[in-house]
Amino acid sequence: MRASVSPIGGEAAARLARAVPLTRRYKAAYGAGAMADGIVSAGFGFFLLFYLTAVCGMSGTMAGTAKLIALLVDAVADPAIGLASDRIRSRFGRRLPFMMGGLVPFACAFGLLFSIPPSLTGAPLFLYVTACLIVLRVSTSCFVLPFTAVGAEVTDDYRERASIVSYRLTFQNAGILCGVVLGLGVFMSGPAGLLGRENYIPFAWTCAAAIVLTGCIAIGAVYRAGPRLHAPSVDQTHFLAGFGREMVELSRNRSFLVLFGTVLTYFLAYSASVSLALHASRYFWKLDSFAIQMVLLSTTLGPLLGAPISAFALRYIEKRTLSICAFLAISLFLMWPPLFQLYGPHALMPSIAAVVLFVNGLLVGTAIMVGGIGFQSMLADTADEHEYLFGVRREGLFFSGLTLAFKAASGLGGLIAGLALDAIQFPTDIAAKGPDLAIPQEVLEKLALISGPLPAAFAAISPLFLLGYHLTRKRHARIILALEQRKQENVDAVGDRG
Numbered sequence: 001m002r003a004s005v006s007p008i009g010g011e012a013a014a015r016l017a018r019a020v021p022l023t024r025r026y027k028a029a030y031g032a033g034a035m036a037d038g039i040v041s042a043g044f045g046f047f048l049l050f051y052l053t054a055v056c057g058m059s060g061t062m063a064g065t066a067k068l069i070a071l072l073v074d075a076v077a078d079p080a081i082g083l084a085s086d087r088i089r090s091r092f093g094r095r096l097p098f099m100m101g102g103l104v105p106f107a108c109a110f111g112l113l114f115s116i117p118p119s120l121t122g123a124p125l126f127l128y129v130t131a132c133l134i135v136l137r138v139s140t141s142c143f144v145l146p147f148t149a150v151g152a153e154v155t156d157d158y159r160e161r162a163s164i165v166s167y168r169l170t171f172q173n174a175g176i177l178c179g180v181v182l183g184l185g186v187f188m189s190g191p192a193g194l195l196g197r198e199n200y201i202p203f204a205w206t207c208a209a210a211i212v213l214t215g216c217i218a219i220g221a222v223y224r225a226g227p228r229l230h231a232p233s234v235d236q237t238h239f240l241a242g243f244g245r246e247m248v249e250l251s252r253n254r255s256f257l258v259l260f261g262t263v264l265t266y267f268l269a270y271s272a273s274v275s276l277a278l279h280a281s282r283y284f285w286k287l288d289s290f291a292i293q294m295v296l297l298s299t300t301l302g303p304l305l306g307a308p309i310s311a312f313a314l315r316y317i318e319k320r321t322l323s324i325c326a327f328l329a330i331s332l333f334l335m336w337p338p339l340f341q342l343y344g345p346h347a348l349m350p351s352i353a354a355v356v357l358f359v360n361g362l363l364v365g366t367a368i369m370v371g372g373i374g375f376q377s378m379l380a381d382t383a384d385e386h387e388y389l390f391g392v393r394r395e396g397l398f399f400s401g402l403t404l405a406f407k408a409a410s411g412l413g414g415l416i417a418g419l420a421l422d423a424i425q426f427p428t429d430i431a432a433k434g435p436d437l438a439i440p441q442e443v444l445e446k447l448a449l450i451s452g453p454l455p456a457a458f459a460a461i462s463p464l465f466l467l468g469y470h471l472t473r474k475r476h477a478r479i480i481l482a483l484e485q486r487k488q489e490n491v492d493a494v495g496d497r498g
Helices: 008-018 024-055 060-087 096-113 121-154 157-189 199-224 239-251 254-275 277-284 289-313 321-343 350-390 395-423 443-449 452-470 474-498
Strands: none
Touching: 008 199, 024 060, 024 096, 024 121, 024 157, 024 199, 024 254, 024 277, 024 395, 060 096, 060 121, 060 199, 060 239, 060 395, 096 121, 096 199, 096 254, 121 157, 121 199, 121 350, 157 289, 157 350, 254 277, 254 321, 254 350, 254 443, 254 452, 277 289, 277 321, 289 350, 321 350, 321 452, 350 474, 395 443, 395 452, 443 452, 443 474
16 A cells, blocks of 8 residues: 655645535536536537437447447546546646546537538548547546545545545536427427538537536635645656556446446446437327427436435435436336337327326336435445545546546446447437438337337346445545545654654
8 A cells, every 4th residue: 555645734624615605606607518428428428429320420339339439448548537636736737637628629520520511421421520530539528537536635534535426417407407408399300300411500609608607606615615625645656657557446446346337337338328318209109209208307316306315315324326227217217108108008098108107217227316316426435445445536437437438428328328229220310311201110110129128127236336335434434534634644654753
């Protein structure tokens, strides 16, 4: 174990600052950064696969492959960005330089991704999409990883961390809500709005402006939190050598590996589900644009129920138990509607199906919020355990692992969704063939199965990993106490030498 040798006085002052409760105003300003991430999640999750296949004419396989290539680049970039944001020293601290440098490319890449020139087809189209996705993923990491790591640094309190995660997820859902409303409610409204290529350009750049605005608010909040944050450890090891050593230590942290496996399998399910949501809503359920908007928005209302439920439940239930229950509920909610429609006694009419799917989506969003609060605050607790085991704090590296798992799963989930569309022979370039294109009933039934039960199966696997997570509330309290004693011993040792 190597000890952290951060400046003792500065660390002691930061520890005292972290003991002061955070205000709701600060949590809201900090949470605004997650709104930028939510806007991208809405565009990337709900609209991108439909836009690339039905509007731009790419095959599902090619669209999924472009996402996977960007993932491979990100697989290298994410841990490096996370570790660099843990170790860097600058006048603005460790996190801000990455957030400020990543914000504008983050927004521009999103705008360009949905502004594909009509003249691009074939290989040039594939290269354009792949390049935009790579820039989007890497710049997103530069902003989101340090931003998320700050949430684990601003307080040491077990329950306050859950509150911070609740604010962050609430604003992330608000971003998804904003993206869906701007898309389906404003720029793509109307019977053929989703198939109008020209509709995606103002949607994309309006979202890009919102990303910059909310990102700047979050940057201001992180700047104000500077006195509460941990100082970087003094480490003379070369970055590459240190990177290798940190990855080895990360692989030895059981709690982190458990959480990594959980998020990988869960977001594989989530990405496949949302990537196919527009296809299923429009062609299997036969919903109009307004009904589709309401169904997609229903999951973003999860914080209204999920946040107070998790706040109450975490007083009495361990975070692990709460997350396991939430993930199992998500699996059930994803599975039953298409199975009922296919094999139930009576098929639902579109008007009835819209109401059923809205209520079901609200339950999905609630479960996602409850599980997300428990899960992400568990990761913050694991960062404390890592410092206890190895003597260094690595929030950036930890959350880069979380983001890597999320992006890996998103890339694989998107690829699975694209491959599945091609496997069932779902038509592409529907915009050119006309909105009234007849799709065989057999294809629509297969679409229902790949958009519901298939993701649900992956969602059901994810909580199995959490059975190996043993960082309870009592153990975390003992770790915090041991860390405070260790730091006090360092202070005493410095005083004795003086």
